Amino acid sequence: MEIRTKSKKKVLQPEGELTIFEAAEFHKALVELQGQEGARILDLSQVERMDTSGVQLILASMQTKEIALTGVSPGIQEKFERIGFQGVLQGDVE
Numbered sequence: 001m002e003i004r005t006k007s008k009k010k011v012l013q014p015e016g017e018l019t020i021f022e023a024a025e026f027h028k029a030l031v032e033l034q035g036q037e038g039a040r041i042l043d044l045s046q047v048e049r050m051d052t053s054g055v056q057l058i059l060a061s062m063q064t065k066e067i068a069l070t071g072v073s074p075g076i077q078e079k080f081e082r083i084g085f086q087g088v089l090q091g092d093v094e
Contacts (some may be wrong), residue, residue: 001029003036010036013043013071018054026054030061045071050079059085 004011012033018026033040042061047054061067072080 001025003029003033006041009039009041011041011043013046015046016048018047018050018057020051020053023053023057027057030057030067033067034061034064040067042067042069043071044069044073044076047071047073047076050076052083055079055083055085 001012001014004013010033012029014022014026014029016022030042033042042058058069062069
């Protein structure tokens with residue numbers, strides 16, 4: 001996972017699955033994103049599947065409200081709603 005610069009924004013766009021198997025790499029990328037200057041975006045548009053480890057890492061990264069979420073699929077939105085965290089997703093950009 002790498003952070004790209006897009007229109008002066010730092011964007012992390014994981015692809016495929018965000019499960020326990022990708023958690024360490026995803027965590028490292030999120031920490032790196034948090035350390036960037038300027039607008040920071042977590043784009044979930046290419047995430048096909050996520051388990052609770054992915055949800056937990058996203059929730060932890062969103063606590064500072066410095067990272068905006070975008071590209072949240074209906075399936076991921078439903079997962080957040082089922083566990084009572086739909087309010088986190090209301091910060092979507094784009």
